[in-house]
Amino acid sequence: MSNIVTKSLMDRLLKLQCHFTWDLLGEDVDIDNVEERLNDQIVFLQGALKHRMYNLLAYLKHLKGDHEKAMIQLQNAEAHIQRSKISEDTDVRRTVMYANFAWVFYHQNQFNKSFTYAEKVETIIKQYESPPKKNTLLLDIYGEQGWTYLSFTGKYYKWAAECFEKALELDPEDPELNSGYAITVDRMETFSCGSNTENKSFPLLERAVVLNPRDTVVKVLLALKCLDMKNYNQGAMLIEQALQEQPESPYVLRYAAKFYRKSKKINKAIAMLTEAVSLTPTSVTVHYQLAKCYKDFIKMPTHYNKQQNDEAIANAIFFSEKAIELNRLSVGAHILLAQVYMKANEHEKAKELFNKTLIMNDIDSEQKQQLHFYWALHLKYLRRSESGAVRHFKEVIDIQNPSWFRETAIKELKKLVETMKLGSHNCKLDARSPNCNSRRM
Template sequence: MSDILKNSLMDRLLKFQCHFTWDLLGEDVDINNVEERLNDQVVFLPDTLKHRMYNLLAYLKHLTGDHEEALLQLQKAEAQIQESSITEDADVRTTVIYANFAWVFYHQNQFIKCFTYAKKVDTILKQYESPPKKNTLLLDIYGEQGWTYLSFTGEYYQWAAECFEKALELDPEDPELNSGLAMAVYRMEGFSFRSKKTSKSFPLLERAVKLNPTDTVLKALLALKYLDMKNYNQGTLLIEQALQEQPESPYVLRYVATFYKRRGQMQKAIAMFKKVLSLTPTSSAAHYQLGICYKSLIKMPKALEGQSTRDIMQQNSEAIANAIFHSEKAVELNRSSVAGHILLTNVYMKVNDYQRAKEVVGKTLTLKNIKCDEKQELHHKWANYLMNSRKSESEAVRHFKEVIEIQSQTWFGKHAIKKLESLAETMIVQNSMDATGHALLGYVHQQRGQGIAAMKYYNKALLLEPDNQEYLEACSALQTTIS
């Protein structure tokens, strides 16, 4: 095929709505982890939803260069549509599948087959180009796109919510679309540092449960929201309903376990997360949650004083071993998980394994998908550990400064400034001739925008250490801002 015809075909494919045009980037994603989750969903989710999993699995296979397997997954998606479809608009649901077929064949340089599937897509689009049929097509595409984003990674949850919102403008009463929007917003709130008492997802979940009375996952999510609002009775009622109605669903069990964990019922939470793991053995999320639970059961040496019986010591040893095992396993199964790496660091710090903790901190900070607030959190936790457990003030100061200099408005930055101020004041009380303490107060005031006060403390530091290059540069930089 000539370059002109090939470019013309590419232009045609770029107009299709499908996984290849939805900006699903794989560079910073643990594809194996996403694939494992999707394979679990194929097993446990209803047959009517499986074509979506096969569609995304096909795209993941494309990302790894396995186009033969991608075609097999698309064939499964098409077969699933044909088996489960009971509406006259069944061909609408194949639009994305055929578009994906065309793209895979294009990447295989099978241009005749690519053209054949592109023609199929065009035929369907032409049949549904006019209202009200167009709305049917748009609803399916927005829904498929929304669920795809929701199944990929957390970076795409906002896009998922936007897709569901567009679809709901066309059909506000659609149960599945209401469910998708509620889940997307709920998950976005999980990444937020805002108070759990204010929740956009709560009314969305209430509406979704009303429209989907048999959806146990929605009930479990709503139960967790009731728990956030300290409505324990309603939350417990819903969580028990969900567990009774679907006791073998790993997705329901996961949220039931989370409910118990938040209520402080760790043994019940552990039992539930272990059941999730028995159903989905390669779930990094289940290992991660078990790591958190066991970490909470570890008793520090001071807490063991006066009660160091054999049973208690044995329980503590088991908690430590399990916390390390499950945290390490979570990272092993999902190497791009920032949360997993931070948990593993926290576990190593709690058991005072300095060398391993230091190694994981270094690895975590090099992850491509780590966010600014996650970097702040990690530096902050590490600085506290260095100061309190290692008595390494100079290293702690360096990491507190890293927290502050990351431009992200979070609690960690404000707290780091307070920590440095308290540390500097302690240094000066212990030794009024301590140049480091005066310089550190200068840095604190500089971060607060108090240039004159900052200059005063840096000048005091310079009187004590006249040749200190760091203090000279700080004064020079401050001079330009206050002159």
């Protein structure tokens, strides 16, 4: 094929709306981990538009350079659309899939087939170029793009929210789009510790539950939001409803476990997560949540049962390391393991992991604040190093990102500085005071 024709094909491909043109960068994710999550969703998420998961799986195979398996995933997507017996607009559901086909054939140097599929997309677009049919096409594309960004990694959540917002402008009552938008905003709040968009997700989750009462995932997320708002009874009622509706859903189990862990019912949470891990043994989230449960059992080195404490430390380390093994790019799992080492007073291991995590490519400003904050607490309470704690509280504050960690670090630093001033004053009164030496650590 001549260079002119090849360039013409590439120009057409670049105009297609699909995973290959949505700026999804392989270096941003642990590809194996995303594949595992998608495969679990195909098995366990009832009522999901699974052709979208197959489309993303095809793109992930492309990122691995395996275009034969990418083609198989696209064929799975097409077969699922055919089995779904969608009464209308089946071509709309094929738009992104056909565009992906065109790109995969291009990478296989099958340019004639690539042209054919690019033309199929263009034919569908022409059929839907006039209102109101155009809205139907845009809704599907925005929806698939939003779910793709949501499934990829945290740094894409903002783009996911924008896609769902565009789609909801066209159809505010669509249940699936409302669920997607509510889940996205909830995750954005979770990752920002509720500092900037606090409770914006609450009415969105409420609306999603009303529009799609069978969606147990949004139901348990709403329950967690109720708990954050100190409404335990409403949250517990929603959790029980979801567990009755889908008792063997690993997603319901993991979020219910999170609800009970945050309610200090840790043994109940561990039991649910143990069941969830039997269903999804490669889930990073489940191992991460188990590690958090066992971390909560670790006590400060006073008034505790040593055997139970040692078991809690061992389990917290095991499940944190397993989460990291399953997703090497999980900053949260690295931070959690560092916290476990801090609570166990394994200072050198904590310090090594602290420094390693700080230079990870995917770590954001808030996660850096989180690391410095917990390291400051570790130095203050377990190492009795007030000067070290001051230095790391300052590191938190110097990162110009509004967050709970920054606000709390400011308060902690003020208290610490006052304490150090008082200690310095007492040292002047009695130079022989042992406290005077400890303040200089």
